Amino acid sequence: MNDTTRFRDVAAVSFAFEPAPWAWAEAHAERIDRHWAGLTAANPTLFDGHVLVLRRGEFVGDEFHGAYLETRYSRFIAWRDFGFPDPSLRNCFAMAALRARDGGFLLGVMGPHTSNPGKIYFAAGTPDREDIVDGVVDVAGSAVRELAEETGLDPAGLDVEERWTVVEHGPRIALMRRVRADATAAELRERIHANLAAQEQPELAGMVIVHDENDIAAHEAAMPPFLAAYLRRELALQPCG
Template sequence: MSGGDAMSGLRNDGAGTAGQARVIGEVSAVEIGLGPGLPAFATARRAEIEAHWQARLAANPALFNGAVLGFERVSVAGGRLSAVARRMDFATLLALLDWRPAGVDLFNLFGAAAILSSDGRLVLGRMNGWTANPGHVKFVGGTPDDSDVTADGRVDLVGSIARECAEETGLDAADAVGAPSFLVVADGPLVGLVGVLRFPWNAADLVGRIERFIAADPNAEIEAVVALSRVSDAAGLDIPCYNRVALDALLPR
């Protein structure tokens, strides 16, 4: 992995920077607290957000406008990721990601599991057709919600990675070998905390385990499993930009 830098105070630079993802650095600590009220973006543009949601829902009726967490004052400095979380709805999240409004202090900060096999291959999932990102090939993970908030008001983003890994693949993060390492990547309002989970099984075994799990789940979020040995293996796949820069940091060319 690349070494962490001292950058702090992440910014949304607007739609013109879409696809310009970058590695922010490695972190060893995460400090996120839940704040009161809605993000300012969610209230200031409520009518536009609702109209946008109706258009997205018409295109994909399987979408669900549930409660999620948005994040303000996201910063990375001294090996520490910090932020303030606020509750909002999924419609607000989709509007944020689709519009990428410049200067808005609101981020889709989420945890993602980079599943690494004992023979050095990264295992990703292809998203099912009913999800918000059908066909995308990416690390398993998802936007945090109230289930990731602890009793004392902290957002457990590391725990969210383990939860999403289990829900989407059936893999237990506790089976990983050694402590995970964490890489922060950003693409405008989208910021991923990528936890590298090193499992004691080779790629064929890992893929088989996940395929059996998703075959038994009629509501599986991923429809297929992809294992990559090198960055060049990802050519032609529909991989989000943030995920591609993470691949560059984790795999040989």
């Protein structure tokens, strides 16, 4: 697997929904079902809904275009857990890179009932049927919706940048969109933690703040490599303070 992280800033992203069979998933259905049975035995809250996986993508000028197919979550998670054996598809998702007024980034710690317990991410989610609008996959809407659902922050009070950073790392493509909040990182964390405490089973266990390299190093073991690389790039472009 390619461990290099590549960045490209673009003015826009756009994706079609193009239903198609997934030959790999069909060929390995029995193994996938056994894997899913083991996962749900350990975590009965997992749900085998429908998600979207990128079947093609390319840069065209100052934009990134592509198309998704639909599959079941059990197929997607097996593909991930088996090491992404089918290279014809990519795991492409949008992330809201939340940054406070004082420059600190806020990232969530995934809860124990999720498929990635303890992992640290910006608000994000695998695209699904809710994101399909008139044959188009609305990744911008997905990022904002996930941010609101996970943190309780009102999107109307946030400054969402128009441009995107496409971050490629092996089979993953993170579509990063900068989101600014007019509050300090400590204030935002307190507000989000209060929202999480009011939920019966929140997706996040808590929030961490990243101001500098020391903060990245302290949490890097729980972050995917592309995310640590993105944070270092952003802090180099615009340091805190």
